[in-house]
Amino acid sequence: MISKRDKEAVGQRLLERFRQAGAQEISPDILLPAESLLDLYGEDIRARAYVTQDPIRGEMMLRPDFTVPVVQAHMASGAEPARYCYLGEVFRKQDSGDVRPEKSRDHEYLQCGFELFTRDPDADAEVFALFHDALQSLGLRAEMGDMGLLLDAVSGLPLTRARADALMHHIWRPGRFSRLLDRFSKPGVSRCFPDTGQTWAGLRSEDEMIRRIARLQGDAAVPPLAPVWTERLDRLFALRAPASKALPALGELAADMPAIAPAVDRIVARMAAIAHRGIDLDGVIFDASHGRTTMEYYDGFTFTFQADRAGWPPVASGGRYDALTLVLGKGREIPAVGGIIRPGLVAELEASA
């Protein structure tokens, strides 16, 4: 059992490493207004975050992650480019289903993070190399992916805009995504919407319904997506290989799916920049679907560093979240990439080494 003080000491050491990389330390509040977190993450966050009530400020949450408050602080007052680092607790509850797990996960643990706000295209490589270097001695498995690649692939399918948008919206929900794709791959079924003479009730307006019915009726006449596209998409989503071997495979896929060519070029450039920083690409796994299981706000590069321990979450994780800065920036936006390390897990690995 590692003491909190030892975990804190590891956190301070990592924080110092991030400071040396030019980051300015910030300390977001522990109690955060629930509203923007709820709007961003949806109901799922209530199952994971501790919600409490303030008589004046309303619903508050115990900090479930740092990214949102760091982005808010930067959008409110930051100059660019900016590098931030932080160390502090996050709080996650575990809502077990029917059976209580034998060993409950930590409900409060430290995160040490680094976030980079810049328009420099080299930023992904800078962040990945920094984390790679800080974790080097631990023998972790590095994996990366790119949500932009998947989103471009879907966006480039020969589908109507509405169909492509629906697929992109649900890309983080594999079941719903494949059901939609399946539906779009079959001839449209025209549905009847018999008028039952009901009087209207509720905030959703009759006009909204009429517009949706018109869209559905128009959609029924759209020809199905040719099977070859689903095969290509499946091949892309299933691509998982050492980064050095994944690049040629991506090139081949781009020949069949021209829409992903710019994303593939970006990935090639990123890999070259990472290799240029002295990292062996044979030792990094590229998994095209990597980002589908991470936070929904990542919309580009994603990465994790994983220990070979059953049931452990990643020791470190991060990614690019350009769209989040747009959502939280009230009209302003800036490309941003960053990640966190869990000092408690690093301390455990070091203690057992």
Place this chain on the structure above:
Amino acid sequence: MIRLGVPSKGRLMEQTFDWFAERGVKLSRSGSDREYSGRVEGAPGVSLVLLSAGEIPRELAAGRIELGVTGTDLVREKLAGWSSDLVELAPMGFGHANLILAVPECWRDCIDLDDFAAIARDFRSEHGFRLRIATKYHRLVRAWLSAQEVADYQLVDSQGATEGTVANQTAEAIADITSSGETLRANNLRILDEPPILRSQATLFANRNAVKPSLQRFAAHLGLELPCINATQATAQA
């Protein structure tokens, strides 16, 4: 002593009394109608505790009663990891109700959950906030919608008159318990064409730690098979 918790009023109490009477155990309220204490005849070593049905799950989990009658809906909503603490001894065949998701009858374009998910997405982009579902079954509804991969919604708390929230524009849909569906129809709501979130009925529960010879004798008296499960086995299944 085995303490048996039973709902303290209404049809649920009467039907519970009938259920035990059919099995040779006479439960009754002692004294006046207003007094919450009870009597047990025909089963030595068992005492009756009259409680609000909503409090029975908590009392069972805490071990302050060994047996309790309440709805499966309340146990599953109120107790995270319920099956690690409680065991279902017998579904009692009354108090049937389904937890369902209902939308305004006038939504002609909303038949199943796929429609609902698409409408929630449209609603969010049109109105700038997530489609609201009024409920008091937060954990069950959230877990179900998460498993069904529905996004773009939020739950709003409603502890009563939930069916009225849509007309009052404080919610766009509701998730609630219904048995006949009459209240839903009266409020111009329609159940989505999906299996219910949960099928509930009045059930006799026991605290796992209370499964001892005395409880086994009582269960045999009631004609029930008492599953031979203890707490350690239950957590090992996880």
